[in-house]
Amino acid sequence: MSLKEAESLVKSKQRVADHGEVFTPASMVVEMLNLVKGETGRIDARVLEPACGSGNFLVPVLLHKLVTVQVRYGKSQFEKRHYALFALMCTYGIELLSDNAQECRDNLCAVFNSFLDVDRDNEWARVARWVLEANIVQGDALTMTLPDGEPITFPEWGYLGKGKFQRRDFRYADLTQRASFEGTLFGEIAEEDLFTAVRTHPIMTVHQIAKQVAI
Ligand SMILES: C[S@@+](CC[C@H](N)C(=O)[O-])C[C@H]1O[C@@H](n2cnc3c(N)ncnc32)[C@H](O)[C@@H]1O
Numbered sequence: 001m002s003l004k005e006a007e008s009l010v011k012s013k014q015r016v017a018d019h020g021e022v023f024t025p026a027s028m029v030v031e032m033l034n035l036v037k038g039e040t041g042r043i044d045a046r047v048l049e050p051a052c053g054s055g056n057f058l059v060p061v062l063l064h065k066l067v068t069v070q071v072r073y074g075k076s077q078f079e080k081r082h083y084a085l086f087a088l089m090c091t092y093g094i095e096l097l098s099d100n101a102q103e104c105r106d107n108l109c110a111v112f113n114s115f116l117d118v119d120r121d122n123e124w125a126r127v128a129r130w131v132l133e134a135n136i137v138q139g140d141a142l143t144m145t146l147p148d149g150e151p152i153t154f155p156e157w158g159y160l161g162k163g164k165f166q167r168r169d170f171r172y173a174d175l176t177q178r179a180s181f182e183g184t185l186f187g188e189i190a191e192e193d194l195f196t197a198v199r200t201h202p203i204m205t206v207h208q209i210a211k212q213v214a215i
Pocket of ligand 1: 020021023024049051052054055056057095096100139141
């Protein structure tokens with residue numbers, strides 16, 4: 001690795017000391033993602049990076065998903081756009097520092113906009129920004145709280161087909177418990193009975209979401 005490349009992995013010595021902020025080099029990200037190849041290319045695989053920085057992992061994860069979108073749905077503009085948005089909806093992060101969290105949202109948005117060839121005022125780009133406001137959370141992944149001390153919640157998005165999306169919000173602390181029930185007696189119980197959504201939103205199309213998005 002050149003000195004220039006090494007320098008790009010650090011913003012300042014103070015931030016390294018305060019927050020352990022050292023970004024992962026692209027080549028290492030590629031190697032690590034190769035270990036879970038089957039998952040990263042799956043459009044509906046929900047991927048959460050709990051210390052996401054500016055998205056060094058999440059950006060390639062989204063790119064992998066979008067490759068699948070192109071292969072499966074590239075011929076239909078309608079399906080391509082909706083599944084690309086769904087891919088973005090399945091990409092999550094937590095980041096302590098607000099500038100990093102915003103960079104991460106911007107980087108993911110840039111990938112999405114470029115894939116759909118839309119500019120930032122287009123309704124798809126506006127909805128993507130709104131999704132990322134919810135999916136990339138500025139908060140503390142260890143205490144599972146927001147800067148104001150409230151619990152972190154994440155939207156769970158579903159694509160119902162025919163242009164319709166469903167959003168239900170869950171507490172992050174509850175989501176982390178899901179895996180621990182697998183393979184136990186409780187694993188037989190439907191997830192809805194174990195974990196209650198803190199909010200269920202109406203089913204909406206992109207156009208309907210865009211109309212109520214101020215971003
Ligand atoms: C080692 S860097 C890695 C960033 C990114 N994952 C990458 O590989 O390039 C760690 C990141 O975690 C953030 N961070 C530190 N403590 C955190 C916490 N308790 N919750 C969430 N993020 C945290 C830092 O601000 C920093 O951006």
